[in-house]
Structures are given as structure tokens and as C-alpha cells.
Amino acid sequence: TALHHPHHIVLLPFLAHGHLSPFLALARQIKHTSKAFTITIATTALNLKYLHQSTDHGDDILFAELPFSHHDRQSTENLAISKIPDLCHESLSLQSPFRQLIRDIIAKDGLPPLCIISDVFFGWAIDVANSLGTLNFTFTTGGAYGTMAYISLWLHLPHRQTDSSDFALPGFPERCRFCRGKLNSYLRSADGDDPWSRFMQPQISLSLKSHGWLCNTVEEIEPLGIKLLRDYIHRPVWSIGGSSSLSKKNTYTGKEVNICSNKLEKWLDEQEPGSVIYVSFGSQNTIGSSQMIELAKGLERSRKPFVWVVRPPLGYNIKGEFRSEWLPKGFEQRMTEAKQGLVVRDWAPQLKILSHKSTGVFVSHCGWNSIMESLSHGVPIVGWPLGAEQVYNSKMLREEMGVSVELASGVDSIVYEEEVLKVIDIAMDGNGKGGEMRKNASLIKEQIIDANNIREDGKVRGSSVKALEDFLTHVLTMTSKEEIQ
Numbered sequence: 486t487a488l489h490h491p492h493h494i495v496l497l498p499f500l501a502h503g504h505l506s507p508f509l510a511l512a513r514q515i516k517h518t519s520k521a522f523t524i525t526i527a528t529t530a531l532n533l534k535y536l537h538q539s540t541d542h543g544d545d546i547l548f549a550e551l552p553f554s555h556h557d558r559q560s561t562e563n564l565a566i567s568k569i570p571d572l573c574h575e576s577l578s579l580q581s582p583f584r585q586l587i588r589d590i591i592a593k594d595g596l597p598p599l600c601i602i603s604d605v606f607f608g609w610a611i612d613v614a615n616s617l618g619t620l621n622f623t624f625t626t627g628g629a630y631g632t633m634a635y636i637s638l639w640l641h642l643p644h645r646q647t648d649s650s651d652f653a654l655p656g657f658p659e660r661c662r663f664c665r666g667k668l669n670s671y672l673r674s675a676d677g678d679d680p681w682s683r684f685m686q687p688q689i690s691l692s693l694k695s696h697g698w699l700c701n702t703v704e705e706i707e708p709l710g711i712k713l714l715r716d717y718i719h720r721p722v723w724s725i726g727g728s729s730s731l732s733k734k735n736t737y738t739g740k741e742v743n744i745c746s747n748k749l750e751k752w753l754d755e756q757e758p759g760s761v762i763y764v765s766f767g768s769q770n771t772i773g774s775s776q777m778i779e780l781a782k783g784l785e786r787s788r789k790p791f792v793w794v795v796r797p798p799l800g801y802n803i804k805g806e807f808r809s810e811w812l813p814k815g816f817e818q819r820m821t822e823a824k825q826g827l828v829v830r831d832w833a834p835q836l837k838i839l840s841h842k843s844t845g846v847f848v849s850h851c852g853w854n855s856i857m858e859s860l861s862h863g864v865p866i867v868g869w870p871l872g873a874e875q876v877y878n879s880k881m882l883r884e885e886m887g888v889s890v891e892l893a894s895g896v897d898s899i900v901y902e903e904e905v906l907k908v909i910d911i912a913m914d915g916n917g918k919g920g921e922m923r924k925n926a927s928l929i930k931e932q933i934i935d936a937n938n939i940r941e942d943g944k945v946r947g948s949s950v951k952a953l954e955d956f957l958t959h960v961l962t963m964t965s966k967e968e969i970q
């Protein structure tokens with residue numbers, strides 16, 4: 486009976502850094518809610534290696550390796566965008582080892598796990614769940630608005646039905662018209678029969694049939710997105726996000742930080758509160774070489790302090806050595822001598838930077854983790870979306886939250902130093918629009934903190950904490966009902 490249930494929950498993240506880390510955070514949150522749950526995260530060897538590097542025994546999380554024959558393609562991280570559909574299609578082969586894993590758990594526990602929580606892109610998990618007598622829930626590691634835009638675009642391809650430069654997106658109010666020119670090129674050319682659509686459409690459709698969705702957002706900060714998602718999927722949606730971005734420690738890195746922590750902290754400590762511009766494009770993106778030069782010139786001319794995470798520009802091995810010739814002549818030396826900027830290669834401790842009082846604005850690709858980390862610390866955003874659902878995140882940050890201005894969109898955008906300078910000035914201006922953005926970001930910060938608040942007396946619980954408790958209660962109730970039947 487339910488009383489003797491081992492309370493096993495199996496998590497199945499997609500094979501990308503930006504997905505692994507919220508899944509790990511979710512595992513920790515469930516453990517934090519009640520130690521009675523056993524959590525297994527199932528993924529491929531490379532991704533397990535990353536997860537191992539960021540957990541310890543104290544986390545008490547189990548890991549299961551899913552054998553995957555495509556050794557060189559286990560993560561989107563080192564893949565050119567054109568290769569991502571291959572990885573997606575190959576990932577379908579995980580279904581068989583995953584099914585075996587659930588069978589092994591059943592043999593060991595004596596009954597099926599409570600549920601499988603799978604990524605939106607692994608909709609096939611519902612078939613495994615249905616056939617082996619467990620429940621399936623979907624976890625979107627993105628925000629509600631961005632997720633909703635992305636799934637609606639893939640499922641309806643509305644831009645294919647019109648020639649106009651903007652179009653309405655099914656599920657969205659008319660006022661949120663979307664711009665054709667901002668669509669990623671692979672989405673713009675998708676016709677339902679291309680490799681992207683042939684993966685996305687069935688997987689998303691299957692996920693829409695799961696028993697409910699968890700969303701990596703906070704109810705209060707995304708009222709529109711959450712409402713749209715609920716109306717569209719007709720399933721319960723629990724907003725459980727924010728806890729990991731509030732800490733100072735990145736939940737998952739699997740990366741080497743290329744700057745001495747003391748040096749960085751000392752440098753940040755020396756700057757005025759709210760004066761530093763932090764520039765980074767997430768875990769797997771970079772920009773074009775002329776964009777890089779113009780960005781450098783604009784930063785230099787702004788005379789404002791900055792920390793910039795640089796990677797080789799597009800067309801070069803993103804994991805390779807960074808060459809100073811990719812920056813304007815003498816740039817790094819001038820910046821160091823003038824103490825204006827720190828150029829960090831490949832990877833920086835992002836949460837440490839965003840949580841430092843000196844950081845004033847984040848020039849970001851608008852990946853959802855970066856957004857949550859920035860807003861959790863009240864830092865407004867200069868958007869430069871590059872891929873995935875980032876364009877829609879950026880639109881939401883501007884139109885719904887009022888915490889952002891956009892500097893550029895996509896890797897093909899032509900960027901001039903004057904524009905960089907202008908946008909930085911707007912964002913850093915304490916009064917006008919910049920002041921407004923900062924004020925809005927501070928309010929959102931409070932909402933994220935409140936949503937994750939657990940008062941000592943256990944009485945006041947924030948919405949994210951409560952949503953996770955409600956979700957777990959819901960699963961336990963559903964399971965015990967099924968057991969009685």
C-alpha cells in the first residue's frame with residue numbers, strides 16, 4: 486500500500502547543460518521537501534559525469550546511466566546548430582534503456598516508481614510510464630511564456646501561413662504579435678517535414694498528454710505566461726522555480742572557472758555599487774567576429790567597468806584557445822591597465838557575479854537560467870537573444886516585465902559600437918528607462934525570494950515551495966487511488 490511505497494521519482498532531463506542544471510535543482514528541491522522520496526536522475530555517461538562533478542553524498546540523489554551509442558554526441562554543448570537535430574533523433578534510442586531502467590526499479594522496489602518527470606523534448610517517456618504502470622509529468626526548464634511560444638510555434642508553424650512580417654501566435658493574445666525576422670533560421674524554414682519539426686512536433690505533442698507540467702518559473706513574475714500555458718495544455722501547471730538562482734553557488738557547472746575567485750571578488754569589491762556590466766552568452770553560445778569587435782569597442786567607449794566572458798567567435802572551435810586578435814588591438818591590455826574591465830575566457834562563476842552588489846546590468850543571450858539568476862538579484866538585462874526560445878524570453882522581459890532593452894537579436898544582427906554605447910547608457914541610467922528597469926527588476930527579485938520563502942514556523946510558504954508540495958501530494962494521491970482500484 487501507499488504507506489510502504491518507496492516514493493521513487495525518476496527524472497529524465499534532455500541532453501543539454503541548460504536542462505541538466507534545473508533537473509538537478511528540482512531533485513534537490515524534492516529532497517528538501519521530504520527525505521522520504523528517492524530520486525534517480527537518468528541520463529547518458531557524459532551528462533552523468535557533469536552531474537557527479539556538481540553533487541556530493543549529502544545530496545543523496547541516485548544516478549542511472551542510459552547507454553547511448555553516439556559517444557561524440559551526448560550533449561548539445563559542443564554541437565553546431567545544424568547537428569542538433571541529429572542528436573535529437575538519436576536521443577530517441579534512449580527509450581529502450583530507459584524502459585529497462587524502470588523495469589529494474591520495479592524489480593528492486595517491488596512496485597513501479599511514483600512517477601517519471603521528463604523533459605518536454607522527451608515526450609516518449611509517457612509511453613514508458615503508461616506501459617509500466619507509473620505516471621508521467623513534464624518539466625519545462627524554461628519559463629512559461631518562452632515555453633508556450635516555443636511549443637506553439639513548433640506545433641502550428643503560424644509564420645508559414647502568412648507573408649506578413651509579423652504574425653499572431655496561437656494561444657497568445659493579439660497584442661503579443663511575433664516578428665518573423667526574429668525567428669531562428671531553422672524555425673523560419675521549418676515546414677513540418679524537416680528534421681527539426683519531425684523531432685519537435687511528436688515529442689511536444691506527447692508531452693502535452695502527460696499528467697501535468699512543472700515549470701521552472703515563479704507564479705507571480707509570469708502571470709501572463711502561466712495563464713497561457715494553463716489554458717493551452719489543459720493540465721495542472723506547478724511553478725516551482727527560483728530556489729537555485731537565489732544561491733551564490735551554481736547548481737551545476739561541469740566547467741572550469743577561468744578566473745581566480747579572490748581576484749574576481751576583489752575586483753568587484755573595488756567597484757561602485759550597481760556600476761559593473763556583466764556580459765555572457767550562456768553555456769554554449771558565442772557571437773560573430775565583427776559583433777565581438779563592435780561589442781568590445783562599445784564597452785571600452787562606455788568607460789564603465791565590465792566583466793566579459795569571451796569565447797572564440799562563430800566559425801571557430803568554441804572550446805579552442807581564445808586568441809587576442811579576435812578583440813580590438815591592445816584591448817585586453819588597455820582594459821587591465823585602466824582597471825576598466827575583466828575579460829574571462831570561456832566560463833565565469835556567473836551567480837557570484839550577479840549576486841555581487843557592484844553588478845548593475847547583465848548583457849545576456851536571455852537563456853532562462855541566466856534570466857532567473859539575474860532577476861533573483863534584481864539585475865536588469867540588456868538582451869541579445871541567440872537561439873532556442875531566447876527571442877521570446879527577451880520579448881517577454883521587455884513587454885511584460887519591463888526589465889530589459891534589446892541590443893541585438895541573433896547571430897546575423899549587425900551591431901555597431903554606437904548602438905552598444907547607446908543601449909548601455911540607457912540601461913545604466915539611474916533615472917529614465919534604466920531606472921524603471923532597475924525598479925521592476927528589484928520588485929521581481931522580491932517576488933522570487935518570497936516565492937521560495939519557508940518561514941521557521943513552517944506556516945508561511947512561498948508559492949514555489951507550496952507548488953512543489955502540492956505537486957508531490959497530487960502524485961501521492963493519484964498513486965494511492967490507482968493502487969486501491
Ligand code: UDP
Pocket residue numbers: 502503504506735738765766767768769770794831832833834835836851852853854855856858
Ligand atoms: N554559466 C556560468 N558561467 C558562464 C556561463 C554560463 O556559470 O560563464 C551558467 C549560468 O549561470 C547558467 C547556465 O550556465 O546557469 C546557462 O544557462 P542558460 O539557460 O542561461 O543558457 P544556455 O546555456 O542553456 O543557453
